Amino acid sequence: MSVTFCGYHTHNQNQDVIYRPNGLEEYLFLLVLAPMEFTFANGEQVRAQRGACMLYLPGTFQHYQAEEEFFNSFVEFTGLPQIDFPMSLPTNRLFYPSNLDQLNRLLQKIHQEFLLQQPESGQLMALYVQELLLLAARGVAHHQRLQNDTSLYQEMHSLRLSMLADCQTEWTAEKLSDLLQISQSKFYRLYREYFHTTPNEELICARLQLALYHITNQSMTIQEAAYQSGFANINHFHRLFKKRYGCTPSQYRNRS
Template identity: 25%
Template sequence: MNQIRYIGYDIKHDSKFIFDLPNGHDCWLFLLTHTPANFFVNGRLEEYPAYSAVLFPPNKKIYYSASQSVYENDWIRFDSAEPFVEAFPIQGHPFSPKAPEYCRQIIKLLAWEHAELNEESDQITHHLLSVLFKKLLDQDEENIKIQHQLVQLRKEIYHSPEKEWSVKLMAEKLHISQSYLQAIYREKFNISCMNDVISRRINYAQDQLLNSNLSVNEVAIMAGYQNIEHFHRQFKKITNQTPLQYRQSTSIKT
C-alpha cells in the first residue's frame, strides 16, 4: 500500500524559492510544476519548462528552484513499496507527462482524500496513486520521442530568445509539418509556439530592464527584436507599460 505523509496542491512561491536537500527525504517525493523551474540534474542546474514532473526516490539529492518571478507546483511526499512506484522508469529526472492537467486533478483528489482521513482513505489513496502513475506512463514510444523533442525545443527557446524563431524553423528542427507542430505544441503547453516565443522574449526583457543597466534598445536586441518599435508594441501589449515605464515603476517599488 501507499501512505501519503504530506501533500501540496497549487502551491505558490516567489522568485527566491529554493528547495535543497543534499540527502533527500526518507520517503518518495513526486512533484508537478506549473511554471518553469530549475532542477539540478546530472551535475548541473538547468531550466525545465512548465508542467514538468519528477519522481525523487528516498535518500537521493533533491534540488529545484524558481527560475522566474513566480514558482508554482503540486507535490506529494509518500511512502510506498509498490512496484508501480519502485520500478517507475524515470526517477530523479524531470519529464513531461502527456496529460498534466489530468494528473493535477488526481493530485487534487489525493489532497482532498488526505484531508478526510476516514477508514476508506488508505484504499482510495492507493487507487488514486496507481492511476496517477499509470497516466504518467501513458505514452507510446513515438509520442515519448516527440514529447521529448518538444521539451528540448522549448528549453532552447527559453535559453535563446534572441534567435530568429519562426514556425518554419521550429518545424524543421523537429522534422514535422508546421501545422502539426502548432497543434501538438498548443496541446502540450497550452500556448501557441509563437506566443510562447513572444512571452519568453518579453519575460527576458523584463528581467534585463530590472537587473541591468542596458539601454532599452540594447535590451530589445538581446531579446530578439531587430525592430525596436515592434518590441515597444509587444512589450506594452503584454505588460500595459512601455519598457521605460516598466523600468521606472519597478525601480520605485524596490
C-alpha cells in the same frame, strides 16, 4: 502505501529554494506549474518548464528553485517498492508527460482526501497514487512519441513542397513514405495531423491548378493539358475538373 504529505497548487514565496542534500525518506512526485531550475548531485542544472514532472526516490539529493513564482503540486508517499513502478516511468530526472491536466486533477483528489481523513481516505489515496504513476508513465511515453513524430515535420514539409511544385510527376504513397523511411499508415496519419488534408487531395488540387494554366494555351489540346498536369486518365480528369469548377475543360477554355 501511505501518503505522508501532499500539496495542490502550492505557492511558496517567489524564488523559493528547496535544498535537501540527503533527500527524503519518502518518494516525492512533483508537478511543476511555473518554471524552476533543478540542480542535480553532479552539479548539472536543468530548467524545468510548466508541465515538467520529477519522481524523486527516497534518499535522493533534491535541489530546486523557482525562477519567479513558486507554484507546483506534489505528493510524498512511502511503502511502494520500486519494482511496482511502471517500467517506462523515469525517476530522479525531469520528464514531460502529455497529460498535465489529468495528473494535476489526481493530485487534487489526493490532496482532498489527505485533508478529509475519512475512513476510506487512506485506501483512496493509495489508489490515486498508483493511478498517478501509471498515467504519468503513459503520458511520458505519448510525449516521446509526439517528439519523434514532430522531428519528421521538417522533412515532411520539405517533401510536401517538392510534391506540389512537381505535381505532374507520379507520386504514390509508397514512394512518399519510402522517402521518409516510415510506413504508409504513419505517413498518412502524420500528413493529416500536420496539414489537415491528405496528400492525394493536395496533389489533385495542384494538378487542376496546373491544368487551368495549360488549358489557356490554345496550342495544346485538352488531353495534352491533362497529361502535362499529371493526369494519366482523361476521363478521370474531366470528372474531377467538372466537380471542382462546375464546367468541362472545353467550356472553361471557351470562356477564357
